[in-house]
Amino acid sequence: MSAVAHISEYKTGRFYSDEYRGDMSWNGYEHNVLLRNDGCAPGGAPRFVDVAMALGADDVLDSRGVAFVDFDNDGDLDLAISHNPGDNGKQTVPASLLRNDIGHHRHWLAVELIGTRSNRDAVGAVVYAEAGDLQQMRLREAGSGYASQHSGRLYFGLDDHQLVDRLRVRWPSGTEESFEGLAVNQLVRITEGEGLEVVRLEPVVTSSVDEAGAPPEAGP
Numbered sequence: 001m002s003a004v005a006h007i008s009e010y011k012t013g014r015f016y017s018d019e020y021r022g023d024m025s026w027n028g029y030e031h032n033v034l035l036r037n038d039g040c041a042p043g044g045a046p047r048f049v050d051v052a053m054a055l056g057a058d059d060v061l062d063s064r065g066v067a068f069v070d071f072d073n074d075g076d077l078d079l080a081i082s083h084n085p086g087d088n089g090k091q092t093v094p095a096s097l098l099r100n101d102i103g104h105h106r107h108w109l110a111v112e113l114i115g116t117r118s119n120r121d122a123v124g125a126v127v128y129a130e131a132g133d134l135q136q137m138r139l140r141e142a143g144s145g146y147a148s149q150h151s152g153r154l155y156f157g158l159d160d161h162q163l164v165d166r167l168r169v170r171w172p173s174g175t176e177e178s179f180e181g182l183a184v185n186q187l188v189r190i191t192e193g194e195g196l197e198v199v200r201l202e203p204v205v206t207s208s209v210d211e212a213g214a215p216p217e218a219g220p
Contacts, residue, residue, distance in 0.1 A: 031058040032081075057098055065147030070110065070155065073201040075185055076103025077155055082147055107158040107184040109167075112199070113140055116192040117173040124172035127154055131161035131184075158184055 014020055034052040041047050052058035057079075065082040072078065079098040085091060109129060113122035125140040138154040158164065164182040171177070171192050179196050182188065187199045 031060055032063055033058070055098075059096070061093065061096070063096075065145060067145065067148040067150050069151040070153065071097060072099060072204045074104040074203070075108040075110065075155075075201075076100040080148070103157065107161055109156045109158060109164055109182065109184055110187040110201075111138070111154040111156070111167070112152065112187065112189040113154070113169065114189065114191040115171065115173075116194065117175065118171045118192055121152065122171065122192070126170045128166075128168040128170075129156045129158075129164055130166040130168075131158050131164050134159065134161060153187070 009015070032052055033050045034055060034057040035048040036051045038047040038049055061081075062084040063081050064084050067080045068077045069080060070077055071080070078100050079096075081096040081098065083093040083095065085093045111127055113125050113127070114120065115122040115125070118125065121142075122140050123142045127138045127140070129136045129138075136156050138156065140152070140154060141150075144150055156164075162184060164184060165180065167179045167182055167188075169177045169190055169192075173192070175192070177190070177192075179188075179190075187201050188196050189199050190196045
């Protein structure tokens with residue numbers, strides 16, 4: 001419910017009264033959830049299962065922002081979560097890094113885009129990947145979420161497919177480019193109108209932190 005649409009009632013404080021809240025908690029310290037996509041049920045409705053407790057992601061910090069990034073350059077997406085210090089007496093609370101050590105056991109392809117006729121970051125570009133009977137689409141966005149920023153790379157999970165049959169880029173300028181027969185488990189950089197190059201990913205060790213408590217920087 002939008003408070004702006006009910007501003008008069010909001011100013012009375014009713015939305016914060018025990019009578020209005022009932023059994024709901026608004027303190028921001030509920031257990032985090034992590035939803036696994038289990039595909040569509042019969043009839044087409046999407047199915048999600050909370051796996052946070054099983055994976056150790058169900059902490060009770062006042063989490064606010066979440067960003068997806070391949071922090072350790074192993075081909076799967078990790079989670080960086082920012083937290084609000086709230087009323088715990090601290091000015092800041094360190095962010096959490098949840099490292100994905102499962103996804104890289106399957107094949108993947110990462111794509112970086114550089115616009116020339118389009119904007120430099122290729123915001124608005126759409127990339128399609130085809131591998132066997134698998135078809136996926138990714139949109140290059142300017143930003144997503146609250147108090148966070150996802151990686152600009154586009155990742156495609158390819159299951160057990162050994163080859164990307166076709167990769168097609170639809171640039172914001174209106175032009176399209178297509179590439180065929182790409183190897184999996186690599187990062188490719190596509191510059192608009194100038195072709196494709198393979199970029200070597202340097203492994204990143206995430207078990208150590210620097211003196212300031214920040215994790216080491218990822219590679220390109």
